[in-house]
Amino acid sequence: MKPLDDVHLKKNLSAAFHTRPAFEISPLWQQNTMRCIRDIGPLKPSIIPQPAKYAFAELVWKMAPAFCMLLIILITGMVSMDLSLDTVINDSFIEDPVVTLYSGIFWG
């Protein structure tokens, strides 16, 4: 039989684990602990962990300016390349659309 399967031994081990001599807490322990707590100071909102949905919303708002800039750059780029819907449709019917597209980009 394995030692931990022996009910009697397991009971003895558990009793031994729970039997501890009385521990004398040093008189300064509480003062030291409170000093550490006071050093941390009042719990500010930054220490308070936010729920996941708030953290996500915060991230979205932080990234918003970058996304807007990227969008503006893309739109400006598309306008400067003259990639209007009419041009694309005409080109697809008249010539090879791939060649037209790239010739438009590189040679204006």
Added chain:
Amino acid sequence: MPDETQTTRDTDTIRRILAGDVNAFEIIIDNYKNFIFSIVQRHVPPELVEDTAQEAFIRIYKALPGLDHESRFRQWMASITIRTCYDTMRTYYRSREISMTALAGDGEHAVENRLTEQARAAFRNDCNVNETKAMLSRALDQLTPENRILIELIYLEGYSIKEAASILGWSTANVKIRAYRSRQQMNKILKHHLEA
């Protein structure tokens, strides 16, 4: 089980602390230091008990804003304390490994012989409970910190796999596998001690 009056008092104290009254935390320490010390004492060596209890209270203070159910304050504190004990033991094992490996070959054997001799002497002189205690302590010392905390929680304190997983913040599957391994390791160590 905490009584209703105590829960109400705790709720008021927690609200005061969250409102910025740092000194109100002393009420929590006064009310629960014996409870926290009783947990810490079971999981760490005597020389580390005070530091670990202090660290546990600091962690409890910092985590207070995240407390969901004030009625489960006691269990919540116990969980943080057990995790703190586990972290302390991990650091303790690491430093102990360094100091043991730093010894020269002969020195290491000398320490081992001395430890064994001390244990044998203790076995001869002490009564049955003390024998079991010494054997348990030596067996636990040979386990890894992960296996040790699982043996303590599941086999000695009687927590379920799910409860142990919740306390340690590990997945249930992880706890199941580790518990099985730690049980095997503990059986081997105990067998060795019992045969010696």
